Amino acid sequence: MVLPDTLLFAMEAALNGLLSGVMYALVALGFVLIFKASGIFNYAQGVMALFAALTLVGIQQGQVPFADLIHALTGVEMHGFGWTLPAVVAIVLTGIVMIGMAMVIETLILKHLVNQPPIILFMATIGLAYFLEGLGDTMWGSDIKAMDVGLPQGITGWIDESTNSLFGYGFYVDQLNIVAMVVAAILVTALTLFSQYSKQGRALRAVADDHQAALSVGISLRFIWVLVWSIAGFVALVAGIMWGAKSGVQFSLSLIALKALPVLMLGGFTSIPGAIVGGLIIGVGEQLFEFFVGPLVGGATENWFAYVLALLFLVFRPQGLFGEKIIERV
Amino acid sequence: MKKTLTTLTLAAGLLAGVPAMADLVMPSLSYRTGPYAANGIPFADAYADYFTLLNERDGGIGGEKIKLVECETGYNTEKGVECYESTKGTGALLYQPLSTGITYQLIPKVTADGIPMLTSGLGRTSAADGKVFKWVFNFPANYWDGASIMVKYLLSENNDSLKGKKIALLYHNSAYGKEPIRTLQDLSKKYGFKLSLIPIDAPGQEQKSQWLQVRRERPDYVLFWGWGVMNPVAIQEAANIRFPMDHFIGIWWSGSENDVKPAGAGANGYKALTFSGVGDGFPIYGDLKKYVYDAGKAAGAGDQHGTILYNRGLYAAMLTAEAAKKAQELSGHARITPAEMRDGMEALNVTEDLMAKDGMPKFGPAFQVTCANHGGSGQAQVMQWDAKAAKWNVITDWIQSDSSVIQPLIDADAAAFAKENNITPRDCK
Structure with missing residues (x-):
């Protein structure tokens, strides 16, 4: 099949945009989970991804947490436990750490802020973000670490070959993005099943609808918050693994939250499918805009165009594509 | 008295933190x-x-x-x-x-x-x-020296001729990243190579469109002005699209262990300039x-x-x-x-x-x-990353920039x- 080069390149850009969108959606999911369950916009979600990734690498490589601090205070040099754990074990252990973190956050912050206005809770998460940044650095050091959990990277051979035989031009698709797509699909399915069919999931939805009413029927708000922050911590871990594999585990990983904001604006803060669809639209939109318009305006349009696209959607649908329309009667 | 002592103690403490002149x-x-x-x-x-x-x-x-x-x-x-x-x-x-x-x-x-x-x-x-x-x-x-040194190095690799070659500048979309553009434009006229400019917005964690462009345009060389997370991502993406790493050259701020280690073996052969010891x-x-x-x-x-x-x-x-x-x-x-x-x-x-x-x-x-x-x-040297040995090796002597282009x-x-x-x-x- 002979297609014009521009069309082929645009198709390749769109395909890559879709897959990049999945990566954005992975980050956005964590925001949605917490916002849906507690009405909190969790400013710390990006830092949680960084913290989870740092912890994963630290545990896997047998790094001693707080080694520099221990050295500075006591003079004792600790060079690590001397093990390299299998990735699965390290992921499970990191998951446990994230659950522990959720419990600490609930105990030290959230339970004291019940019934406070959302802005107060938002401010608390800003404080949490900065604290976690410092804690991550102090625990694991600020050097850049390689994420080595066996994720494949590089061109996907079968897509390259099949598109080459079909169009005479092989499309480039990163294997990591294919993995991210599969992981996102599993994650969304599991979250949907959990929230629709499990007791805790229904309790979670009840709390999301009305805290007071949920409390009145005996649902433990504290348990639900620990649960939802644990799940968000796990989602942050998944996002941290995927993005960490691209860039190494380093402070900038926390900035992936910037990629999630337009996705949330577009998909809505309360919808899990919205996060996915929003991610896909943003991903494709920014890639195609960069492909067609980028060269005319000097390039590097992705960052700002994602926000422009999200703003356009906001003008016509303020609650986002899948967000709930809030009607307050006075 | 207690207050005075406290004040004096505080003052002494403050002075202790200030260096003696x-x-x-x-x-x-x-x-x-x-x-x-x-x-x-x-x-x-x-x-x-x-x-x-x-x-x-x-x-x-x-x-x-x-x-x-x-x-x-x-x-x-x-x-x-x-x-x-x-x-x-x-x-x-x-x-x-x-x-x-x-x-x-x-x-x-x-x-x-x-x-x-x-x-x-x-x-x-x-x-x-x-x-x-x-x-x-x-x-x-300086940066203009860096651009000139890269081109001189490429000349030495191509029998002193870059005529008809395609060179892409992949750069941090900021004042820093834009510094070499004018020099490279002048050098492209002087040596007859085609220069393509590909900006990346900071922080640069997502560079898919830039590397798709590199893949489409197939430049002979990519010169790189990155910093921070932009560097390891670019090196990883170059490895992903199988761009020959020894044709990918970074400025001295895009050539540290932090930039190459996350990409593992894929970074092998990547080059960068340096003006300080290795x-x-x-x-x-x-x-x-x-x-x-x-x-x-x-x-x-x-x-x-x-x-x-x-x-x-x-x-x-x-x-x-x-x-x-x-x-x-x-x-x-x-x-x-x-x-x-x-x-x-x-x-x-x-x-x-x-x-x-x-x-x-x-x-x-x-x-x-x-x-x-x-x-x-x-002057600067070119060094190359050996992923297996996890170290940089200097591969050239000091290369002098082209002052006839830079000084004006x-x-x-x-x-x-x-x-x-x-x-x-x-x-x-």
Whole structure:
């Protein structure tokens, strides 16, 4: 099949945009989970991804947490436990750490802020973000670490070959993005099943609808918050693994939250499918805009165009594509 | 009485934190936190360790102890300016902000305050013109030198001809990343290669569209001006699309262990420029071990020794110390002022012998600073990453930039700056 080069390149850009969108959606999911369950916009979600990734690498490589601090205070040099754990074990252990973190956050912050206005809770998460940044650095050091959990990277051979035989031009698709797509699909399915069919999931939805009413029927708000922050911590871990594999585990990983904001604006803060669809639209939109318009305006349009696209959607649908329309009667 | 005692104690405490005016005060506008901490830490550690070595081994410089005043900028320009304002009153002799953004903000300030600033391999390129930029220095090389050196290296790899070749510049979409564009445009006309410009917005974690463009355009070489997370992502993406890594060359800020290690074996063969020594095989490391590391006086975690950016910090500190020695020699006294430090910098002559005497033989290029030339010799080497051995190897001798292209650009930019700021260029005869 002979297609014009521009069309082929645009198709390749769109395909890559879709897959990049999945990566954005992975980050956005964590925001949605917490916002849906507690009405909190969790400013710390990006830092949680960084913290989870740092912890994963630290545990896997047998790094001693707080080694520099221990050295500075006591003079004792600790060079690590001397093990390299299998990735699965390290992921499970990191998951446990994230659950522990959720419990600490609930105990030290959230339970004291019940019934406070959302802005107060938002401010608390800003404080949490900065604290976690410092804690991550102090625990694991600020050097850049390689994420080595066996994720494949590089061109996907079968897509390259099949598109080459079909169009005479092989499309480039990163294997990591294919993995991210599969992981996102599993994650969304599991979250949907959990929230629709499990007791805790229904309790979670009840709390999301009305805290007071949920409390009145005996649902433990504290348990639900620990649960939802644990799940968000796990989602942050998944996002941290995927993005960490691209860039190494380093402070900038926390900035992936910037990629999630337009996705949330577009998909809505309360919808899990919205996060996915929003991610896909943003991903494709920014890639195609960069492909067609980028060269005319000097390039590097992705960052700002994602926000422009999200703003356009906001003008016509303020609650986002899948967000709930809030009607307050006075 | 109790109140008076408390006040006195507090005052004594405060004074203890302020260096005695007899010390040679060297501020360090470091960044140990924030998105660029991984790059800021080794530089700051080395800068501190070198001065600790001089204090411990030699009793300072010319008998005067060196006092390092470190201020955390987080690589944030506003914080950098705050650090400058808060430290300039301590008797600061020289500023070295490892940030082009902070440098641009400090140029008018150091000029007004009469404190010299050294921005090796960064900042405003035309600061090499000492007639206009009396207080700013950027030796031994600047970004335009870097662009020219890359092209000269490519010429040497292609039988002195780049005619018909396609070269892409992949760059940080900022003042820093845009610096080499004009030089490369002039060089593309001179040598007949086709230049393609591909910007990446900071921070640069997502570069899919840029690398798809590289894949479509199939340039023969990609030159790279990145910083921070942009670097490892670019190297990983290049490996992903199977771009030949030995045709991918970074500027000196895109060539540290932090940039290549995350990509693992995929980074093998990646090249970058350097103007400071590579590895820890220099005699100075013996002294550092004896007087600093083993004495428990190393800055930071002590885990950066021998890395590219640690060595760059050592080099920056060595140049500072040599300029201070020259200033003491010229002024005839040890307690130099910032103005005398500037004179020392302008008379600096970094020879092979001098570097060898400092335990850093061939650590940087030999160069001489003059009243008119604050930019040094404009030389750098090309190094290549060996992923298996996890180390950089220098693969060329010092390459001299093409001054016939660069000097007119420096003259024009400096003249424009002088006109905008009502500066009458000095007479350097």
